[in-house]
Amino acid sequence: MDSASSSLSKGMIDDGNEPHVLAVDDNLIDRKLVEKLLKNSACKVTTAENGLRALELLGLGDDQKNNLKTSGSKVNLIITDYCMPGMTGYDLLKKVKESNVMKEVPVVIMSSENIPTRINKCLEEGAQMFMLKPLKQADVKKLRCQLMA
Amino acid sequence: MEVGQLQRQFVEHTASMFHEGFLDGQFSQLQQLQDESNPDFVVEVVSLFFQDSERLLNELTRALDQKCVDFKKVDAHVHQLKGSSSSIGAQRVKNSCFNFRNFCEEQNTEACFRCLQLVKQEYLLVKNKLETLFRLEQQILAAGGSIPMME
Numbered sequence: 001m002d003s004a005s006s007s008l009s010k011g012m013i014d015d016g017n018e019p020h021v022l023a024v025d026d027n028l029i030d031r032k033l034v035e036k037l038l039k040n041s042a043c044k045v046t047t048a049e050n051g052l053r054a055l056e057l058l059g060l061g062d063d064q065k066n067n068l069k070t071s072g073s074k075v076n077l078i079i080t081d082y083c084m085p086g087m088t089g090y091d092l093l094k095k096v097k098e099s100n101v102m103k104e105v106p107v108v109i110m111s112s113e114n115i116p117t118r119i120n121k122c123l124e125e126g127a128q129m130f131m132l133k134p135l136k137q138a139d140v141k142k143l144r145c146q147l148m149a
Numbered sequence: 150m151e152v153g154q155l156q157r158q159f160v161e162h163t164a165s166m167f168h169e170g171f172l173d174g175q176f177s178q179l180q181q182l183q184d185e186s187n188p189d190f191v192v193e194v195v196s197l198f199f200q201d202s203e204r205l206l207n208e209l210t211r212a213l214d215q216k217c218v219d220f221k222k223v224d225a226h227v228h229q230l231k232g233s234s235s236s237i238g239a240q241r242v243k244n245s246c247f248n249f250r251n252f253c254e255e256q257n258t259e260a261c262f263r264c265l266q267l268v269k270q271e272y273l274l275v276k277n278k279l280e281t282l283f284r285l286e287q288q289i290l291a292a293g294g295s296i297p298m299m300e
Contacts, residue, residue: 029198029233036182036190083228112232134175134236137182 019147020044020073024054024080024092025110030133034079034110037140046073051087051095054080060099075105077147081133082111082118090122097126106147110135152294159285160297166282171275176238177299195279198237202272205230209265213258223261224253230268241271 021043023034031047038045046068048054052061058075059067068075078096082089089109096102106128111118119130128147131139166172183190205226212223231246249264286296 027229027232027236028201029194029236032194032197033179033182033236036187040182040184085225112235133232134178134238136175136178 018042018044019076019144020046020068021077021079022046022048022054022057022068022075024048024051024078024084024089026050026081026084030081034135034140037135037137038079040137041140041144043077043144044073046075050084051080051089051092054078054092055095058096058099058102060095060102075102077106077108079108079110079131079143082109082122083113090118090125093122093125093127108143150288150292152289152292155285155289155292156294156297159282159289160299162278162282162285163299166278170240171278173238173240175236179237180299192283194237195283198233198239199276201233202230202242206265206269206272209268213262213265218256218258218261220253220256220261224250227253227268239272239275242268242275245271 021038023031023038023045025031025034025047026049028049031049035045035047046057048057055061057068058078061067078092080089080092087095089111093107093109096105096107103126107126108129108131109119109122109127110131110133112133114132122130129143131143167176179191179194187193209223209226209230212219212226227246227249231243231250234240234242234246245264245268249261249268252260252264289296
């Protein structure tokens with residue numbers, strides 16, 4: 001039952017259960033918004049306010065006790081803001097992709113700025129998708145469809 | 150006041166907020182997200198926005214008041230404010246942040262200070278109008294009416 005051995009689609013369609021999304025954003029309003037958007041698209045949501053907290057929840061941080069895996073809630077998708085103080089969304093993406101356990105988990109990057117070099121950098125590093133903020137219901141529905149295909 | 154009148158006021162007030170650019174399509178997105186499982190979603194998010202914005206505006210006032218202004222910090226705060234105002238559809242607040250960031254880059258204290266005054270003004274305007282909107286909603290519901298759907 002190691003998440004590293006399960007394929008992408010198997011990870012997403014978890015016995016008909018809702019996919020579990022980890023949403024990372026330093027902005028309080030954006031966290032609330034993305035949480036509602038995801039819940040409206042039938043997803044289970046956990047939010048984190050920075051990269052370090054996200055890594056902890058994924059079981060990749062220094063504090064191994066307080067992560068989602070121990071509570072039995074495997075993460076199927078990570079959606080993160082790019083511009084965050086300290087660890088950026090790009091840094092978080094890299095850490096996830098470097099991890100043997102988490103590298104199969106799709107990572108989506110969000111940003112309010114449409115900068116092609118930034119977008120390419122993230123896609124090259126393995127980001128599944130780039131989304132422009134502010135997020136709309138249609139964007140999240142499309143995301144859900146694409147990742148459940 | 151009877152329900153019909155309140156509903157008309159609500160429609161007019163909402164329409165003018167969009168027409169005058171105080172709100173944009175993103176606010177409609179918020180309204181569409183509200184449902185039976187979360188009937189106060191819009192008020193909740195907007196209240197968070199008010200709290201967060203006031204905090205940021207205080208931080209900005211403090212930061213620009215320093216002898217040696219930390220423009221990186223100022224820019225970071227403006228970035229946050231631009232982001233949250235954009236996310237709730239507070240268009241004029243969002244727009245007032247664009248120039249602000251440019252002046253941060255130029256490290257122009259005077260211009261930044263003027264921008265801050267502008268942002269504060271826009272924030273207070275939209276706050277006032279949104280509070281009126283929510284008050285009208287409450288009055289309609291209290292009078293047994295339903296909130297009109299805006300096209």
